[in-house]
Amino acid sequence: MAQGQSQLDYTMAKALEGLPLEATVVNQYIDGFLKGEPSGLYEAAAYLPKLGGKRLRPFVTITCGRLFGNAHAALYYSAMSVELLHNFTLVHDDIMDKDTLRRGHPTVHAKYGETIAILAGDLLFSRAFEAAALAERHSSEQGITEELAVASVRVDEGQYLDIDFEHRESVKLGEYLQMIYLKTAALYECAARIGGKVGGMDGPVRKRASTGELAALSEFGRFLGLAFQIRDDYLGMFGDPPKTGKAAGNDLLRGKKTAIVIAAFEEGSPSQLEQIKRVLGKHQAEESEVRSALDVLKQTGADTRCAALASEYYEKAVGALDLFGDSTQRQRLMALAKFAITRET
Amino acid sequence: MAQGQSQLDYTMAKALEGLPLEATVVNQYIDGFLKGEPSGLYEAAAYLPKLGGKRLRPFVTITCGRLFGNAHAALYYSAMSVELLHNFTLVHDDIMDKDTLRRGHPTVHAKYGETIAILAGDLLFSRAFEAAALAERHSSEQGITEELAVASVRVDEGQYLDIDFEHRESVKLGEYLQMIYLKTAALYECAARIGGKVGGMDGPVRKRASTGELAALSEFGRFLGLAFQIRDDYLGMFGDPPKTGKAAGNDLLRGKKTAIVIAAFEEGSPSQLEQIKRVLGKHQAEESEVRSALDVLKQTGADTRCAALASEYYEKAVGALDLFGDSTQRQRLMALAKFAITRET
Numbered sequence: 001m002a003q004g005q006s007q008l009d010y011t012m013a014k015a016l017e018g019l020p021l022e023a024t025v026v027n028q029y030i031d032g033f034l035k036g037e038p039s040g041l042y043e044a045a046a047y048l049p050k051l052g053g054k055r056l057r058p059f060v061t062i063t064c065g066r067l068f069g070n071a072h073a074a075l076y077y078s079a080m081s082v083e084l085l086h087n088f089t090l091v092h093d094d095i096m097d098k099d100t101l102r103r104g105h106p107t108v109h110a111k112y113g114e115t116i117a118i119l120a121g122d123l124l125f126s127r128a129f130e131a132a133a134l135a136e137r138h139s140s141e142q143g144i145t146e147e148l149a150v151a152s153v154r155v156d157e158g159q160y161l162d163i164d165f166e167h168r169e170s171v172k173l174g175e176y177l178q179m180i181y182l183k184t185a186a187l188y189e190c191a192a193r194i195g196g197k198v199g200g201m202d203g204p205v206r207k208r209a210s211t212g213e214l215a216a217l218s219e220f221g222r223f224l225g226l227a228f229q230i231r232d233d234y235l236g237m238f239g240d241p242p243k244t245g246k247a248a249g250n251d252l253l254r255g256k257k258t259a260i261v262i263a264a265f266e267e268g269s270p271s272q273l274e275q276i277k278r279v280l281g282k283h284q285a286e287e288s289e290v291r292s293a294l295d296v297l298k299q300t301g302a303d304t305r306c307a308a309l310a311s312e313y314y315e316k317a318v319g320a321l322d323l324f325g326d327s328t329q330r331q332r333l334m335a336l337a338k339f340a341i342t343r344e345t
Numbered sequence: 346m347a348q349g350q351s352q353l354d355y356t357m358a359k360a361l362e363g364l365p366l367e368a369t370v371v372n373q374y375i376d377g378f379l380k381g382e383p384s385g386l387y388e389a390a391a392y393l394p395k396l397g398g399k400r401l402r403p404f405v406t407i408t409c410g411r412l413f414g415n416a417h418a419a420l421y422y423s424a425m426s427v428e429l430l431h432n433f434t435l436v437h438d439d440i441m442d443k444d445t446l447r448r449g450h451p452t453v454h455a456k457y458g459e460t461i462a463i464l465a466g467d468l469l470f471s472r473a474f475e476a477a478a479l480a481e482r483h484s485s486e487q488g489i490t491e492e493l494a495v496a497s498v499r500v501d502e503g504q505y506l507d508i509d510f511e512h513r514e515s516v517k518l519g520e521y522l523q524m525i526y527l528k529t530a531a532l533y534e535c536a537a538r539i540g541g542k543v544g545g546m547d548g549p550v551r552k553r554a555s556t557g558e559l560a561a562l563s564e565f566g567r568f569l570g571l572a573f574q575i576r577d578d579y580l581g582m583f584g585d586p587p588k589t590g591k592a593a594g595n596d597l598l599r600g601k602k603t604a605i606v607i608a609a610f611e612e613g614s615p616s617q618l619e620q621i622k623r624v625l626g627k628h629q630a631e632e633s634e635v636r637s638a639l640d641v642l643k644q645t646g647a648d649t650r651c652a653a654l655a656s657e658y659y660e661k662a663v664g665a666l667d668l669f670g671d672s673t674q675r676q677r678l679m680a681l682a683k684f685a686i687t688r689e690t
Contacts, residue, residue: 092467133490133491
């Protein structure tokens with residue numbers, strides 16, 4: 001335990017111990033919120049949230065709120081609003097991407113058909129805003145729904161760009177970073193901001209982030225989200241299929257212009273690029289072809305550069321927390337950032 | 346002009362004169378709100394709102410607000426939020442119904458493809474909540490987004506039931522009324538309520554509806570929406586195709602269990618029902634078959650009963666306005682209700 005790495009791992013494990021507990025509370029809120037008539041619609045809407053998920057975004061909201069005091073109903077409502085919005089995007093994204101599996105189970109449209117899946121997604125969306133409105137009502141804090149609306153516009157823009165990039169010959173790193181900011185990091189940023197805005201209870205008094213603290217939490221959420229998505233892209237290419245639930249080289253076949261592919265295109269030799277392009281965006285390919293393309297990607301050093309980029313954002317995320325004194329909640333946020341770039345699933 | 350009917354028509358025309366003007370202002374707000382990057386996404390999102398539409402829902406919001414004073418920015422933002430939400434539902438409904446024409450033009454998914462249409466719909470949805478949040482910020486009135494979220498949940502539930510009913514052998518009138526309340530009237534109710542909540546400006550002072558006035562406006566919106574939808578169902582069956590933009594007997598072929606069909610099933614003879622069922626939900630049928638089925642529907646008196654039902658809700662809508670003294674704005678709301686049940690388009 002004396003050495004750096006072990007110490008860090010220990011701290012991460014310790015600091016994230018609370019995640020399952022808070023996920024349980026959020027899940028109870030979500031369960032209660034996704035019951036209703038017509039039951040066929042609510043069943044389809046509750047299906048994906050009930051399949052699990054790590055609940056990282058609500059964890060961000062709750063932990064950012066707890067920097068200022070104890071958790072309270074409004075904090076859970078706002079945490080739920082972010083998670084519902086996230087699940088909404090998954091349901092619609094799966095329709096657009098024609099994905100039939102998620103979290104090891106059929107996607108909503110694969111199970112219920114596309115019409116019900118569109119409606120189920122829309123219901124999660126509506127309920128997300130209802131939850132945000134309840135967070136406002138319970139805290140008398142204004143602007144939570146506005147934060148969520150702005151984030152959901154960004155997520156939508158990001159998803160559009162992500163699809164658009166699949167059809168483009170090449171994408172610059174800056175364009176990629178803007179896309180993943182919109183698609184992924186904007187919602188983490190929102191999760192952190194509304195946590196800070198709703199804050200925590202110090203006895204009967206609600207305490208919230210100051211303007212400066214809110215700016216720091218925005219940065220933390222934004223950089224965390226970027227690091228998280230870059231790691232996601234790494235796992236989508238080199239991840240262990242039993243752990244990630246995705247086929248090896250999945251993103252390669254789909255033609256996704258992720259950090260890996262962009263790095264390879266910047267650094268690879270013409271013959272290396274030729275080999276990668278043989279599989280990129282081809283949707284169908286021999287397993288051996290995919291394996292050798294992945295090998296070539298590693299030869300270009302794209303995997304290392306991608307990991308370095310994720311680490312860079314990890315450092316920035318943790319740095320944004322300097323404003324806050326050491327505390328259990330700050331340690332948990334730091335551990336979450338570490339988890340974002342080291343996770344295997 | 347001395348006789349009842351002419352007097353009424355004159356009043357209706359007069360009272361609705363302001364509609365195009367207010368539609369113009371709302372359209373300016375919408376135009377400004379649906380610009381952005383990536384331009385391909387915003388173009389697809391702005392496409393349907395720019396094709397027109399009567400802007401009846403924003404008219405309701407603005408006129409209900411103007412019962413209490415002059416129009417102001419927050420009132421226009423809330424009016425826009427309702428219209429954006431309405432357009433969102435049209436985009437997604439057209440995907441689900443596989444409709445390729447609306448307002449005489451290709452639907453969003455017919456023009457841009459389904460993926461972009463889902464995203465364009467989601468963007469309208471997000472922007473609707475942003476507009477509602479801006480209405481709150483400009484008025485310091487809380488709960489506008491919550492009203493919109495609750496209405497959007499109901500619209501979603503209603504759309505689910507509408508589709509579900511297509512596959513059912515029979516539907517009771519009460520079930521139909523509940524469905525159209527959710528699908529259509531809940532948003533009119535919301536439009537009226539947020540208009541009343543945001544209210545109007547009396548000089549520098551904002552005046553809003555009292556609790557009792559808000560309840561009356563809810564009733565007005567709800568009954569107006571029911572009357573509007575029943576008339577819509579009438580036009581979907583017996584409307585003049587050049588005016589409605591829909592094929593004659595459109596709803597019959599789709600198997601929609603509208604007020605017309607329900608009334609016919611309650612009153613028709615077994616042989617009449619046999620003839621109707623020959624076409625109901627068949628999607629494809631000879632024009633002569635459709636024409637004779639429509640004739641049979643009229644023989645059962647279903648058209649008259651449907652018109653009577655619409656009138657009943659019209660009376661209730663107008664009655665809900667008794668609470669308010671006579672005023673230009675009240676006359677406009679009454680005229681709108683009359684328009685809802687007499688319109689040909």
